[in-house]
Amino acid sequence: MANKEIPYKIYLSENEIPKAWYNVRADMKNKPAPLLNPGTGKPATAEELTPVFCKELVAQELNNNDREIEIPEEIYNFYKMYRPSPLVRAYCLEEKLQTPAHIYYKFEGNNTSGSHKLNSAIAQAYYAKKEGLKGVTTETGAGQWGTALSMACAYFGLDCKVYMVKVSYEQKPFRREVMRTYGANVTPSPSDTTEIGRKILAEHPGTTGSLGCAISEAVEAAVTQPGYRYVLGSVLNQVLLHQSVIGLEAKAALDKYGVKPDVIIGCAGGGSNLGGLISPFMGQKLRGEADYDIVAVEPASCPSFTRGVYAYDFADTGRVCPLAKMYTLGSDFIPSANHAGGLRYHGMSPILSQLYDDGLIRAVSAKQTDVFDAAEMFARVEGILPAPESSHAIKAAIDEALKCKETGEEKNILFGLTGTGYFDLTAYEAYNNGTMTDYVPTDEELAVFRSHLPQIG
């Protein structure tokens, strides 16, 4: 095997976990558009956001200027339990593909939440605890975020109420039990426990739910109960900030071996993993210090970058959240129930949306069965059963590596392996049985959702 000097897994030492998060907004010339108050149509102020979010997180959300934000010791100590995460050289995948490319992946799945979501969950739980709150509410799609938040809340002794997208709740009963083992209260969404849930159920009986619905319910539950705030696992600026640990560690590990990635690939749902992975590299790109080909991979069934529009939209189906300017399919877009796993969100992180609009990121989409083909190959040669979400990045990385095989280029490809598929076996079962299908929305379908966008900005 090539380049014996680079180990299969590059581990940093514990004291190489970053001491501060990196805030890519500080280096963006075009800042992400501000959240708008849906009532006034004006940028939401800290005061307007604090009934929903913890104070310190509001400050992080609005902070476009500080390049570094120190990681509090309590969070750092928790990070030490599962970080640094390994950066893996995919020697076996390279051999399987017979590619001259060198493939690396940052593996965030080696913790019980099964994904990178824990990086932000522990931060958000910490600030809620510090503020003296009783608990937090949230939504979860595939269940990774809900699990991560349950773990974080158990650690700090906070109550945790999770609204879980109904299709995932039914396909993933085991996810529910992990959350319950960590003491969380889990409700399938839409539910009759909230006003907005009852409204959505009345309008769309039999709906399998969406992240947009679940967010509305979780926000309502937070603002109507004293001592609770809402927390979110993706999309928001604060989440991308926390997730910068992924990229900072990946870059530190590559730097140790003098490796500069040519292509950096991440799956994109709300954008938390992609935003975190690329952040320090994007920083260099924004400052003109280096160039990288940065690729977002999204499901063909929920293609916000590749087929959405860049516009102000509601973050949730119930339209209770602030408006965000983002690539979106429309806040009432609900992906087909046959779409497995996460990446079901109608919109995209405002930070990534701005970077994409500025031409600093490119985007591709992948069909579900192609993604599982890639997942199976990866599992067999690299020994890790990947999450369906992460497998979008695997699919794109394989495509890039095969391009290198044709051109003979020895590119360095870095991708984010955000999590494991241990709770996605219903989807794997469909794949194994040959009953998995692809769904791609038609232009007409997308036009209908797009016509519901608010007329702002």
Next chain:
Amino acid sequence: MANKEIPYKIYLSENEIPKAWYNVRADMKNKPAPLLNPGTGKPATAEELTPVFCKELVAQELNNNDREIEIPEEIYNFYKMYRPSPLVRAYCLEEKLQTPAHIYYKFEGNNTSGSHKLNSAIAQAYYAKKEGLKGVTTETGAGQWGTALSMACAYFGLDCKVYMVKVSYEQKPFRREVMRTYGANVTPSPSDTTEIGRKILAEHPGTTGSLGCAISEAVEAAVTQPGYRYVLGSVLNQVLLHQSVIGLEAKAALDKYGVKPDVIIGCAGGGSNLGGLISPFMGQKLRGEADYDIVAVEPASCPSFTRGVYAYDFADTGRVCPLAKMYTLGSDFIPSANHAGGLRYHGMSPILSQLYDDGLIRAVSAKQTDVFDAAEMFARVEGILPAPESSHAIKAAIDEALKCKETGEEKNILFGLTGTGYFDLTAYEAYNNGTMTDYVPTDEELAVFRSHLPQIG
């Protein structure tokens, strides 16, 4: 937190993975009793064992003298994909218990098989491939071994037929799908695909199966199909040999920080994890270089060490395998179906049985609900959802740490965290719902099984 110098996770570098397995038999004054040919009642020869097992594995099985056996490069390269495994200092558990003890665990769950089983699976698959075989057959209980073997066979391109204990097959459909994703053929046992399976089904209709039944079926399937051999995930000397990587790495990591464990704890079903974890420490103990308090923890519902007898017994229910001298409950013992997870085997590794008989190991048993209490506490403070098997060791480690709290002793406690519980959520669900019960066989029940022991030796 005490002793800041020791990190949360001690990682060895890739070139510190052991280059050779350690064969504890070389240092045993009283060697484990040989396997007997059930036909002749005499020690089974290599020739007699080769229709069942691969040649090189037979040689390892019978090798009581070589202290070190080199790890072939192909296996070593696979080890690099998921080893070295971390040795974790359980700072959060110590704080939760308010104990002066220092608790360490060797975590073997960070791979898709979810346990230490991969260490031997890849070795056994390698030797089968090297011998030019078409495939292997095996049994699996909780599913960890079957998953590990499926992964190993996928890596080397071998066919893999798994007989899965029926109760686990039903409780763990997702395990089946992982194995299928790795290309394995999975059959619930007892099945009507073998003669012995049909016989057991006729005699015990409605049985939920046992490892003993599944072994019989897998052996029959191996010896009746050309190009197949049988492989086993525990009990055998060769398996303990391969699992010595666990102990060798654990010792190397502790040595780096000058830590000598006072107590070493492992869960014990067939003994593969315990035997592997303790091997280098036991070597020192046997050579008179150091002393350790070594503790085997078994389920109260399947108590081979604490309530079994040391005698020659059949390794399988169908009585097709060689006889092994071991602590046993009798080969037709079938644990209660309410017992979750693995550790369901009626016997115990001959090596560990001899060491136990020589007073070099002590054994304790734990009830199921106590084990899950420990598992839940551990999950919440250490952030890892443990396998029910591993949680037996957690329970004993907590007990030891609480004893230290009473006496004020600063003991170093090392235990083996063999795997994760991601596929055991049905058991966690019963625990979360308060419907989990304890089962402890009566003396009368055990006496019945014991009366069926063969009259040998």
